[in-house]
Amino acid sequence: MRPRWGQRIPVYVVLLFGTALMVLPLLWMVSTSLASTKYVTTFPPKLFPDTFEFANYGRIFSDTDLGRYLFNSVVIVIPSMVGQVVASSFAGYALARLRAPGRRIWFVVTLATLMIPYEATIVPTFVTFQYLGWINTFWPLIVPQLFGSGYSIFLMRQFIMQIPTEYDEAARLDGLGYFGIWRRIIVPLSVPALATVAIFTFTFQWGNFLGPLIYINDPEKYPLALGLYAMTQTSNVGQTPDWNLIMAGGMLLTVPMVMVYFFGQRFLYEGGNALGRIRV
Amino acid sequence: MGTMTRSGRAPTRRTMSNRTRETVAFYLFMLPWIVGILALYAVPLVASVVLSFTDWDLFQPPQWVGLRNYSSLLTGEGSNFWLALRNTAYYAAILVPVNLALSIGFALLLNKPIVLRRWFRTAFYLPSTIPIVAVVMLWSWLLAPSGIVNSLLGTVGVDGPAWLVDPARVKDGLIIMGVWQLGGGVVLFLAALQAIPRYLYEATMLDGAGPWRQFRSITVPMLSPIILFNLINGIIGALQVFTQVYVVTQGHNAGALMLVPFLYENAFEFNKMGYASAIAVLLFVMIMLLTLVVLRWSRRWVHYEGEVS
Amino acid sequence: MKRRAALRAMAVFAAMSVGLGLAACGSDTEQSGTADQADLVMSIWGSTNDTKTYQERADAYTATHPGVKVTVKNIPIENYDQQVDTMIAGGSSPDIILVDSTRGPALASRGAILDLAPRIQSAGLKLEDTVDANRISGYNLKGKQFALPDRGGNLVFYYNKTMFEKANVALPKAGWTWGEFTEAAKKLTIVEGGKTTQYGVAIDNWPQAVESVTRSFGGTILNDALDGPAIDSPQFRTGLQTYYDLAAKLKVSPTLQDYADFGQNVNRDALFAQGKTAMIWAGLWDIPDFVKQGLSFGIAPPPSPDAANPTMMAFGTGLAVGSRSKQQDAAWAVVQYMFSVDGQEPIVANQQDVPSAKALIPEWEKALPQGISYADLTKASNQVFSPARPPQANQIAKQVEQDLYPFFTGSASVEEATSNAASHIKATLAGS
16 A cells, blocks of 8 residues: 555544644653743643743652662563563463363353452452451552453463464474473564553553552652642642653653553554454 | 364374373373463453352452342442443444454555555554554543544534543544554554465456455455454454553543443452453353354354365 | 453452451550650641741750750641651651641541640649640640640731732721721732733632631621531621632732742742732731841731721641550650740741730841731731531531632632532531
8 A cells, every 4th residue: 555645644634633632741841840840830731831941850869769769660561561461362372272180160260350450459459458457568569460351361362372383383392391381382473462561561550550549658759640639639738739740750650661662562553463353 | 164174184103002192192282281271261261150149348358149230230320330231332332343344454554565564564553553542632632622533623613522521432532542543453464465375366367356346255254254353353342442442531531431430440449359350241241142142143254265164 | 342251250259359358457556666756757847947946945955955866857738638648657757747737627526636634634634824825725625635736827818918008098096997098008019011910919718818817707607606607697608708709809919820820839929029919818827938028018917897807817737646655655745845835936926927825026027027916917916716626627627628619710700609608518527
């Protein structure tokens, strides 16, 4: 397909308009993050401040706890990603390849978990974590990720199903066991799906708000999303919150997510992608 | 079904012990997830049901109260349940179809061989990456009574409302914010478009089919499974909306009282764990029923190529 | 997914869960640490000045008891109840918990904070020697003394002197009538080119101000027995309507819609600080911030529609000991110290608030910034009221705020909003 330019112009017009809607807010966020503290109280804010205070990005580490929030977010996100990737590729492999009584049931159960809202189980889960003494620790945020999730397992299974079984057979003839096949064949060949799972886990955990709101109550343990919210709340009377610092902190949250998406696109979309094969 | 036939292809070559070994391997690989299903879904779900029949404040031992939580939720004087349900239904009924249509539209455009395609795609994903406090700050400015949105409406003679303040309009404000963050749906549709084999288009092009017929006869059917998936996910997500509502209204504006914030305030602000569990159970039942209805309806329009589940 | 399979899956779910049963749940409180050796956590809400002041008071105790350290944790006020509840439920209860008369009863009725009466008795402590008797009763629920009074103070009325002098309007004083007030507010409102550049007064739906103003009209939220609503009484409705008419009818105050144009989280205090309004109802804790902004302002009792009714809700906080704290003895010792005159000294020094200790009041008045007189407020001290609260106070407060919100945004009549609130209150009080 090689449409002519005449056909493409409307496409660009629509996309540019959409892009403006999507990107302008980010520009405004950047400009607010560079505004001086005095300037920030003017409302509505202007898109271009009179002076650019790049020092704000230093101040978020010296004058606020954002450095700590960032660290907390990293501590929560990394084990979550590893756990999701490993657990879901395990289960995805089993569901796609291994024959066992009950396999179909487990597959359907996996799909059914997608329909259980997080909130339906929130109270007992909270009580359980409380019983374990995990309130105000990172465990309630990390541990559930170590089991995988219906969504990622489903993705992995769909992807692994389209890897030719001949590879498994060949590996088996070479004397590899199931674990060996998983490690030598399945993992290397399912990198795009693994990356997709990692990207989704990252996106979910990095921006997670409700989880930390419920489980974390020590301001020193807040992750970024909750810490930023707290910064808008604990302001002194008669003062507007330090929006410039809050927006600079917001960039700490946004930039990694954008970069992950930008560089992860090739895994999400290119050849034999797992996402495109989702079926209910 | 496909998997069953595939695995059933060569049963004779395997001995009994091999089969046992495979079963053991299956359950070993599944172990983390099975534990997860039990610990994070099955047990808590049943526990939610049990708790919903009790009165419990987390401190004193739970009291069995039978159906009282349900009756006071559904028929009690001044119960906010119906209000929360109405608000949530309104929010979902508008947001889900609008988001679905726009996501497909933008995904189609972003799938074209345009220059700077990666950058355009990233731009559409941007709003999903902005922290909620910044999103709310931004929109409370854009949607202020004399804000930009209303100024634009003013130029076409429309007197814009106080979007995020007026109890009658705050839901619309939240919907606008939700539409703006449609990036997640676009990602799925883009991936699905990439997965449509090119030869299908090439074949119809030989038949002389125009773009519209290609869209109708190839793109839509090939996308239909993912439309279904997005539809179900969208419904579940919209019914579960929490963070935006919480940050925008901080629970003071009943015009935006939705089911999950309602659950949250009862469970974690008023410590009414039994009552909150009853809300959770009702929410779950509603989602289950809606999903089954959508699945049944989808048989009429979802096109599956060959196998899969 | 096929439906048969789905049903089978659900059956598997149910079977598994029933088989596993429910996780047992319990809790234990074992004491660790002694009164001389402890690491305590104290939960508070408020500004950075609040954090600083509480930490100073705690450190003063540490200076004489080196084994006891207190960490002050400032929790955003919107999440305070939820976070403290989770900490308690999660087995990491704060040892010392800042409460007020709305939050306290809920925590006390659940047994989350200790009844201090036995400890007060065995320590031979006479609370009346330090603070006014009516401050003590605010922290008492059915004979249980769940907290010691900490900060005092009440709702007051702020006015911007510069604006009053410019408009040549007499300054507010004790005995100010509602009529005089509205006249002044009209004169102080400046409209330029259809846009209000200065408001006479800034009101909104802040519950404490709503409760104080309606009380001055003779209305209360609950009946005297605390077992039913009174929010739908004619007095409450008149008060509420008159209050909101300042914004809706007289246009001498911004409406909630107008606030939305000022920016997120900009409230009446911020407007006063930015010199955009001449008067506000507010707490005494605003004083240091307004001084910092360089405003010339004064404080007075709020205007009164009927001299027989009180106009100023008592604020203040109390200090409670967590019943699941593992270091109750040390926590009680610190609370006792913070209650003492010495322990309250930093409240005055940092101009944080009014101390509850009677002995410190003269010093507090003296410490007020230049030009701010407390004399009129002392004259009106009989206008302070301290509403008694049921254990469900917390939930009722939030419900009332939600129900009055449509009224404040002009989308419900005062009758609709208050009737709605009344039926909710009835249900809540009947509920538990």
